[in-house]
Amino acid sequence: MKTDELINMLSEDSTVRFRLGHALTLAFVAAILLAGTLFFALMGFRPDIETALTSLRFVFKLLVTIVFFLVAANLMVRIGRPGVRVLPWELALLLVPVLMTVSVLAELAVLPAGDWAAQMIGHNAHECLSLIPLLSTGPLAAFILALRQSAPENPGRAGAVAGLAAGGIAAAFYASNCTDDSPLFVALWYTVAIGIVTGAGYLAGRRWLAW
Amino acid sequence: MSDLAREEQWSAWMRAAIGGDAQAYHRFLTSVTPHLRVMARRRCAQFGAPASEAEDVVQEVLLSIHLKRGTWDPSRPIAPWISIMIRNKLIDSLRRRGRHVDVPLEDVMAVLEIDDQSQTQERLDVDRILKTLKEPQRTIVQAISVEGSSVRETAGRVNMTEGAVRVALHRALKALSLTYRSQ
Numbered sequence: 001m002k003t004d005e006l007i008n009m010l011s012e013d014s015t016v017r018f019r020l021g022h023a024l025t026l027a028f029v030a031a032i033l034l035a036g037t038l039f040f041a042l043m044g045f046r047p048d049i050e051t052a053l054t055s056l057r058f059v060f061k062l063l064v065t066i067v068f069f070l071v072a073a074n075l076m077v078r079i080g081r082p083g084v085r086v087l088p089w090e091l092a093l094l095l096v097p098v099l100m101t102v103s104v105l106a107e108l109a110v111l112p113a114g115d116w117a118a119q120m121i122g123h124n125a126h127e128c129l130s131l132i133p134l135l136s137t138g139p140l141a142a143f144i145l146a147l148r149q150s151a152p153e154n155p156g157r158a159g160a161v162a163g164l165a166a167g168g169i170a171a172a173f174y175a176s177n178c179t180d181d182s183p184l185f186v187a188l189w190y191t192v193a194i195g196i197v198t199g200a201g202y203l204a205g206r207r208w209l210a211w
Numbered sequence: 212m213s214d215l216a217r218e219e220q221w222s223a224w225m226r227a228a229i230g231g232d233a234q235a236y237h238r239f240l241t242s243v244t245p246h247l248r249v250m251a252r253r254r255c256a257q258f259g260a261p262a263s264e265a266e267d268v269v270q271e272v273l274l275s276i277h278l279k280r281g282t283w284d285p286s287r288p289i290a291p292w293i294s295i296m297i298r299n300k301l302i303d304s305l306r307r308r309g310r311h312v313d314v315p316l317e318d319v320m321a322v323l324e325i326d327d328q329s330q331t332q333e334r335l336d337v338d339r340i341l342k343t344l345k346e347p348q349r350t351i352v353q354a355i356s357v358e359g360s361s362v363r364e365t366a367g368r369v370n371m372t373e374g375a376v377r378v379a380l381h382r383a384l385k386a387l388s389l390t391y392r393s394q
Contacts, residue, residue: 003266007244009356011236013384015377020282081292151279153299211278
């Protein structure tokens, strides 16, 4: 076939069925619905949510997970678009470890050293490690599906970013159920749980986002 | 034509194409191809690969640009998008052919400014892949590519709806890109 003939073929297929922007918007709606439904079906808010909302530790935990999700989401909508700069958002992602470090240092300053280990181990480590990955499966699937319309330079990396965003949604929901509010607990277990989701996203990206 | 004028022209064509204007899209692809060819030939020459192989690379890159055109945001300039698409796919395609390369983005940008008038050549990669198509996909592809028929004309010939012909054509193109990838 001559290149001109291929061009004939391509031009007759001109209409774009599914634009990346639309696919991602749909994916966000699906992700929140899927994670939310599963969350309210399995656990729901913690019983003392109203009191908890007056506690600095709880509000901070919720805030960090939401900020984390928003930054990861902004990175995700850019990473599959050739020619769009992602560096500012990659740097913005560093905001989360910075916030966590500050809160951990503050916690260490106010808590007696004898309580550190107990606060870090907490009561819900198992739940945290299993429920965050569980809640993130729907969102991760939705994001990977949408990113199949994208053109990432590095498919594994794009998948990992989808994992960060999916883990962020899951963590934000789970945070409103979990009664361990110490930054020591969050810095350890939430990080591991989101790390698991990110790893899964990386593998999914390598498998399904290559183009 | 100045770079800026060219870029604006490409953007305008591509915007119309996304809305379904086949003619504008044809103009866009025809205008981009010579630049693509210069780059592909230059890389093949660098490896002592026959110039004919370059045309296979050109076709593969065109197909990728086509299938991923939804990643271009029409509110942004098209040059950065197309340069990166070309660079990434050029590297991919050459690598699959066993030639490891690094294509600096500046090179791509520079070549996009050259006017090349060389003629296109017949290539075998696509033919080999299209042979695996079943009817009526094969007739549809044949009519549209070689004979230059439109979707509407082809629909009348094979007695299918325009929508069904569109779907068949799109699937054929997807199959083509999948075969490239698994090579």
